[in-house]
Amino acid sequence: MTLSPNWLAAPIVIPMLTAALSLAFTRWNRRTAAKRQRNLAAIAIGLNLLVALLLLVYTLSGNRLVLQMGGWAAPFGITVIADGLTAILLTLTGLVAAAMLPFAVGTLDQRERMSFYPLMLFLLMGVNGAYLAGDLFNLYVFFEVLLMSSFVLLTLGGQAGQINGGIRYVVLNLVASVLFLAAAGLAYGALGTLNMAHLALRIPQAPVAVQTLLAGLLLIAFSSKAALFPLFFWLPSSYHTPHPVVTAFFGGLLTKVGIYALFRTFTLLFPLYLVEWQSLLLTIAGLTMLTGVLGALAANTMRRVLSFQIISQVGYMVMGLGLAGSSDATLASFGMAAGIFYLIHHMVVEVALLMVGGATELEVMSGSLLQRRLGGLMGRRPALAVIFFVAAFALAGMPPTSGFVSKLSLLQSALQNGNYVIAGVSLLVGALTLVSMARLWQHGFWGKATEPIYPTAPLSSVSGRWLTLTPIAALLTLSLTIGLYSAPFFRWSSTAAQQVLDREGYIQAVAPTDEIHFMGGEAHD
């Protein structure tokens, strides 16, 4: 099977064009703009998902797809590349966006008319572009595209809490971006290239001090984007402030881009540091899990608990990256596969849980656990309760769901590597996650009702019920499928892991050249 590399442009171009087009609707007819934007977004998200699935089928048979923009050879032009990991993430992003659209239609208030859908599409474009970028500078640019759209989405509505959260979010992400840009600039200064395959070729020639500097700067920048241990504080101080739709969208997509960037740079550019810094990465992973789950136990509103749970879960993926630093090739590949498998599980389940948590808050117009505002929802909203129960079980890693298999594979990998401390920490954190989920369940669904259900709450109408609950149920069905038929999913993760760890294959696919060819002819002849 051959596939035209031009397909790689589609996940970037489709959301960009449709977003730009749908912005024009507000000029044309302000009253019907939201509806038109919604329809256009549905088409864009559907197309994007189809292209992502096409790329997934192509890359999981062991191929890489490379597009050199404008026909310029590798280090001189812009390279766009997809391998298994990229295609998996593109597909999951498409799925999350597809689930988010009906949920947004069902639950959004006036904010729907403030260009919500174009912003969502711009965010999608940034995320897709970051996964596809083949050089550091374009990675930076797409990071900024997704951050800019997320800034606006976060503060859409302009309430005081949102503005305060937004300022923290903007400032801390800008500082991380500055560090990232400095690292890209220093890489160009030291090695004369920004193309990742070319950097991977040249990086052994650089002095050790420069290599350490680059690895350290990128580690700090990406851990801040991925909300890892010492740099996670922007996340719990901003994620609970916007509308629940926005929180769910962010929780599914944003931190994963940071994780992807860590996976890519450490396996491709710094394989030696992956081995050398294994204990550092595992320590970061363990502390991220622990602080996240302890924060979740201490937090007192529903979405704050779920925001802290994002941090805790991100730690597991970094644990996979740390385990990929094993000196034994098979064990390294297994660790990486477990990390990617966890990423698949997490993107599905975290989004579902944030959606159901948001729907719960919207029902009673509160999420406070301290003031006992929630409560008694099990009798009044049984479908919501069942869905919340399954999602919470999936996050805590209970057997029939994908959470169990993904935690099991990480644990197995850690035990095979002899990293008993991180194995113990991951088990402890799993148990504490169950406690924090049980706490939400107890406050939210058990007990006596103290608050009325708001008359126009999303689940009051039949159409609202379908729009809100169907996407969550679909995501949880996927999670159960992964849990019950995990073999094919794990096989795909292993294929992706082998591709990610295969540096030579990546470099050959991009084929960077040092020869300079002039445009225009006479130098050729």
Place this chain on the structure above:
Amino acid sequence: MNILMMALVVGVLFATGTYLILRRRPIRLILGLGLLSHGVNLLLFSLGGAERGLPPIVVDKAAFTGDISGFVDPLPQALILTAIVIGFGVTAFTVVLVNRRHALAEEAVADVPVVASRKVVDPFAPMEHYSGGLDADPDDYEWLEYSVSDELSRARQRIHEHAAADAQLDEPTGSGKANNMNEESD
């Protein structure tokens, strides 16, 4: 000498930017962000070879031998252009955010008959003076008020009235509460 001077300027910009970001005043925050992004722009610029008078393009291609020491690298300048645009956009957005927060704070002060004080927030003060932290603070659910009319507060009031009435009528069972509530709200 030239590159040393550039390094010093970049260092000073980064240090000043970091210092200003850590201040409490919003205007210093904005200035700090600007200085940081200019610091990194200058860093990129100096990597392209900050030599005066060297051309960035090869004019006489036939005579070009592959020796690039006589040229300045044009790529970092293209990168800086992109970075300046992005930095400008983010800084402008931060200004809007700070402005909006200022406006909201003024509204809040106008609503409450208390004179705004310049009291410094003490992180070690007892918890009752400190509304931040992990507790549910009232700010958390302001996004909801955006879509809530006074209908909700009336519904809440009805529920509390019913609850009070129920408490008087059947103190021991208390089961009537939940039924009433369902009728009211669903």
